Amino acid sequence: MPDDVASPPAIDLAAAFESSGVGAVLDQLDNELVGLRPVKRRIREIAALLLVDKIRSEAGLTAQPPTLHMSFTGNPGTGKTTVAARMADILHRLGYIRSNHLVSVTRDDLVGQYIGHTAPKTKEILKKAMGGVLFIDEAYYLYRPENERDYGQEAIEILLQVMESRRNDLVVIMAGYADRMDRFFTSNPGFRSRIAHHIxxxxxxxxxxxxxxxxxxxxxxxxxxxxxxEAFARYITARMTQPHFSNARSVRNALDRARLRQAVRLFETQGHAITVDDLMTIEPDEILASRVFAAAQEQAQ
Known part of the structure; x- marks a missing residue:
């Protein structure tokens, strides 16, 4: 290279990462969610890919924006909605979507109950989500081949069209049980071809x-x-073996019931003064009163 030709400026990836604010979002994800190391690693990998793609585009190296639609698979209560919200933050901070807003829906929000009802419902949801992220929980319920009069297929066709034609202005994240999502994608290959990241x-x-x-x-x-x-540790062990267990959601529900029992106990002792410590403390009876323990005993017999 001749001496009078300037070398292209070096790109400081660390500085670009810092200025993007993505690191703060990833830290927030770490603080919000316990465990989920494989998920957090994948989110970091996707963030790195998108940051590099953005820098490549700014350097004139990328001709086409990356496909951003995603699939989150797993059991209920494993943090899918929370991760979707943080992904919306990341995409917004990197400039891939106009807003970090997340619109969370299920089949009932998209599919109508009579002819001519589905298209307006689906289009209204898409309009609301445009510029951000549309999160469709239990997406496989959109497809019900056993019912010839089901209107889910109409919603699917509209979604597929928008996921392709407006992919620069809308990111769709579909979520649900892994086996059902696999069957859904097999029955609707158009979705699988439009989804870049499966987590x-x-x-x-x-x-x-x-x-x-x-x-x-x-x-x-x-x-x-x-x-x-100690009682709640036993509760978790028993609850994990029983039907309809939903991870963190089951834990939250159990704590809500424990707080209710604590409030009743405190109210019934209103003839005695209580302390701030009393107001804060959950005692074992609030946990052991759960039907989970009775059900566990029945299973053991």
């Missing part, structure tokens, strides 16, 4: 669920007594 959300371990419970209580200014903490 699987593992179930939480018992230890992670206990950490989630304590984090939830702390956020609400509650805490377990030592005996209640």
């Amino acid at each position: 699987d959300f593992p179930d939480y371990t018992a230890e992670e669920l206990m950490a989630i419970a304590e984090m939830m209580l702390t956020q609400q200014n509650y805490r377990f007594s030592p005996a209640a903490q």
Whole structure:
């Protein structure tokens, strides 16, 4: 290269990452969600890819924007909606969408009950989500081949068209159980071809669920007594073996019921003065009163 020809300026990826604000979003994700290391690693990888793609585009190296539609698979209560919200933040900060707003819907929000009802409903939701992220939970319920009069197929066709024609202004994240999502994509190959990133959300371990419970209580200014903490660990072990278990969602529901029982206990002792410590502390009886323990005993017999 001749001496009088200037070398292209070096690109400081670390500085670009810092200025994008994506690091703060990833830190927030770490703080919000216990565990989920494979998911967090995939989100970091996608963020790195999108940041590099953005820099390549600015350097004139990219001719076409990346495909951003995603699929989140896993059991209920594994953080899919929370991760979708943080993904909206990342996409917005990198300039791939105009806003970080997330519109979360199910089949009922998209599919009508009579002829001529589905298209307006679906288009209204798409209009509301445009410029941001549309999160479709249990997306496989859109497709019901056993019902010839079902209007889900009309919603699917509109979604497919918009996912392609407006992919620079809308990101669609579809979520649900892994096996059902696989069947859904097999039956609707148009979706699979438009989705670039598939992320699987593992179930939480018992230890992670206990950490989630304590984090939830702390956020609400509650805490377990030592005996209640031991009782709740037993609750988690039993609940994980029973039907309709939904990870962090089941933990949240159990804590709501424990807080209710604590309130009743405190109210019934209104003839005695109570302390701030009393108001904050969950005792073992609030946990052991759960029907989960009775059901666990029945299973063992």
